[in-house]
Amino acid sequence: LKKMLALIVAGGSGTRMQSPVPKQFLLLAGKPVLMHTLERFVSFSQKIQTVLVLPENEIVTWKNLCIEHHFTQPHQIVAGGKTRFASVRNGLSAIAEREGLVAIHDGVRPLVPAEVIARSFALAEEKGSAVAAVPLKDSLRMMLNETDSQIIDRTPCRLIQTPQTFDLQTIRHAYAEATHEDFTDDAAVAEAAGFPVYLTEGSYENLKITTPEDLWVAEAILRRS
Amino acid sequence: LKKMLALIVAGGSGTRMQSPVPKQFLLLAGKPVLMHTLERFVSFSQKIQTVLVLPENEIVTWKNLCIEHHFTQPHQIVAGGKTRFASVRNGLSAIAEREGLVAIHDGVRPLVPAEVIARSFALAEEKGSAVAAVPLKDSLRMMLNETDSQIIDRTPCRLIQTPQTFDLQTIRHAYAEATHEDFTDDAAVAEAAGFPVYLTEGSYENLKITTPEDLWVAEAILRRS
Numbered sequence: 001l002k003k004m005l006a007l008i009v010a011g012g013s014g015t016r017m018q019s020p021v022p023k024q025f026l027l028l029a030g031k032p033v034l035m036h037t038l039e040r041f042v043s044f045s046q047k048i049q050t051v052l053v054l055p056e057n058e059i060v061t062w063k064n065l066c067i068e069h070h071f072t073q074p075h076q077i078v079a080g081g082k083t084r085f086a087s088v089r090n091g092l093s094a095i096a097e098r099e100g101l102v103a104i105h106d107g108v109r110p111l112v113p114a115e116v117i118a119r120s121f122a123l124a125e126e127k128g129s130a131v132a133a134v135p136l137k138d139s140l141r142m143m144l145n146e147t148d149s150q151i152i153d154r155t156p157c158r159l160i161q162t163p164q165t166f167d168l169q170t171i172r173h174a175y176a177e178a179t180h181e182d183f184t185d186d187a188a189v190a191e192a193a194g195f196p197v198y199l200t201e202g203s204y205e206n207l208k209i210t211t212p213e214d215l216w217v218a219e220a221i222l223r224r225s
Numbered sequence: 226l227k228k229m230l231a232l233i234v235a236g237g238s239g240t241r242m243q244s245p246v247p248k249q250f251l252l253l254a255g256k257p258v259l260m261h262t263l264e265r266f267v268s269f270s271q272k273i274q275t276v277l278v279l280p281e282n283e284i285v286t287w288k289n290l291c292i293e294h295h296f297t298q299p300h301q302i303v304a305g306g307k308t309r310f311a312s313v314r315n316g317l318s319a320i321a322e323r324e325g326l327v328a329i330h331d332g333v334r335p336l337v338p339a340e341v342i343a344r345s346f347a348l349a350e351e352k353g354s355a356v357a358a359v360p361l362k363d364s365l366r367m368m369l370n371e372t373d374s375q376i377i378d379r380t381p382c383r384l385i386q387t388p389q390t391f392d393l394q395t396i397r398h399a400y401a402e403a404t405h406e407d408f409t410d411d412a413a414v415a416e417a418a419g420f421p422v423y424l425t426e427g428s429y430e431n432l433k434i435t436t437p438e439d440l441w442v443a444e445a446i447l448r449r450s
Contacts, residue, residue, distance in 0.1 A: 133366065137435060139385035139409045141358065141424065149383065149424055151413050158374065160364035184364045188376050199366065199374055205438060210362060213430060213446065220445030221438065 003100035004121055005168070006041040006050045007091045010034055010058075010107025011080045022058060023209055024107040025065060029222050033209055034062070035071050036110035041103070042073050044117045050075040052107075053091040085181040085189070092172050101125060102171060103163035104186045108209040111221055116203050117163060123200045124165035131165075131187045132202030133158035160185060161202040170195055228325035229273045229346055230393070231266040232316045235259055235332025236280060236305045247283060248434055249332040250290060254447050258434055259287070260296050261335035266328070267298050269342045275300040277332075278316040310406040310414070317397050326350060327396060328388035329411045333434040336446055341428050342388060348425045349390035356390075356412045357427030358383035385410060386427040395420055 010024040024034040034052075041048050054062055056079040065071070078094040080087030088104060095102070101124050103117065116132055123130035136157050141149040164186040166174075171186065174193035183189045187197045205221055207214055235249040249259040259277075266273050279287055281304040290296070303319040305312030313329060320327070326349050328342065341357055348355035361382050366374040389411040391399075396411065399418035408414045412422045430446055432439055 131366075136384070137433060139412070141356075141383050141385055141412070141422075143381040143383065143424070147423060149422065151409075151416065152382070154409075156368040157377070158366050158368065159361070160366055184376075184379075187364070187366070191376065197366075197374065198372060199368070204436065208362060211429065213449075216445045216449050217442045220441045224438075224441050 001121075002125060003097055004045060004048045005095060005097065005100050005102040006048055006163075007053065007088065007095070007102050007104045008034070008037055008041070008050060008107050009053045009080070009084060009087050009091065009104065011053065011055060011084055011087045022055075025058075025061065026209070026215060028110060028209075028215060028218055031069055032065050033110045034107050035065075035069060037105065037107050037112070038073060038075060040110065040112050040114070041105070041117060044114045049097075051078060051091050051095060052076065053078045053080045053087045055080050083181045085175075085178070085183050088186060089175045092168075092175055095168070097168065100168045101165055102168050103165040104171070105163040106208055109162055109206055110209065111218055112163065112206045113203050116201070116206060119200045120163045120165040123198055124167065127196070127198045128167045128170055129165070129187070129190055129195060129198050130163075130200045131185075131197055132161040132163055132206065133199040134161065134202045134204055135159075158199060159202075160187065161206050161208075166190060227350060228322055229270060230320060230322065230325055230327040231273055231275045231388075232278065232313065232320070232327050232329045233259070233262055233266070233275060233332050234278045234305070234309060234312050234316065234329065236278065236309055236312045247280075250283075250286065251434070251440060253335055253434075253440060253443055256294055257290050258335045259332050260290075260294060262330065262332050262337070263298060263300060265335065265337050265339070266330070266342060269339045274322075276303060276316050276320060277301065278303045278305045278312045280305050308406045310400075310403070310408050313411060314400045317393075317400055320393065322393065325393045326390055327393050328390040329396070330388040331433055334387055334431055335434065336443055337388065337431045338428050341426070341431060344425045345388045345390040348423055349392065352421070352423045353392045353395055354390070354412070354415055354420060354423050355388075355425045356410075356422055357386040357388055357431065358424040359386065359427045359429055360384075383424060384427075385412065386431050386433075391415060
């Protein structure tokens, strides 16, 4: 198996959370969201090398949180950029390895199950890319203008999550080739550079903490497991 | 304001829940899911008339549950059909009123907020239809075949929920006109009959109970409110 890396991207501000604390630092079951996220990858494999991209002005806060919460898992810290794209690119540049598989993951998806990480690395090893995705539970419509919409068949549609795992050289190449920074995810960057994107089964539990409700939901899922 | 009706459709079996109990009867905070759903509409307005569509072989169970849980809210019970389409059509036929507004709602969406119901009736009164919908939080891709997929711009896309509220005559006409029964929701039936479908803001809390995790999540949301 190739060298496994996890690139955890924690860039968002707390605006949608109506909280002055960036959402990756909010407490989930008594511990910052981001620590849960890092621990999921370390629990999956002690051999995994973790790289954490943080806004420059949050690095000191994070280090203090690590002391306060006795978080001693080794991880490399990299300063992010203005966009998610710039943050991931900085993270990829900071990785010393030349070869390997890198799982790029949202810092605010703290409940990613081990089996999703495992499937993602396995498919990326085989195919060069593996993007976690789930089918839609609800019907889907597309707005045509402010009032009119039309139904879309949801059967072939997938909601995209992270990890999005790639061959390290491939995704570095894709980020170097990009002609703009308006990508919503890494799969789109890879695709724009001409690399095929393969989907792997994600999980409905792998939720993204973006609203106060999500934190409550995450607590409920943690309590149950 | 026109006469308001709620048509609650509870047709599903419990297969995805890994439970022999139909999911609409599972206990949420000590009470069957379906009772929460009915109470949301009654709490919204005591004037609302509720019609409950149930599989024929579950009607006795439901009546016993009502006795056991001291559920005394008056509601009309109608036997459902083999498909969701047939169940809604049976429900529409059983309504004695000739005119009014009918909110068609999934029995397994027990957390629908009052403001979503209110918005839905208000827009349906004005435009003839109102379908609850929310923007997507995740990126969206479409499978082109078993392995290839392409990104879809999620900005104009909406996840469709219920209530789906219609002018009673309109939706009856649409169900009568339908040439097949393979519709995923009532909006699709209305649209196929040539009626415009208008969207109204739903809620991320308005979740559909389809898996065991969803019940835990719903409990968490109830505890918080």
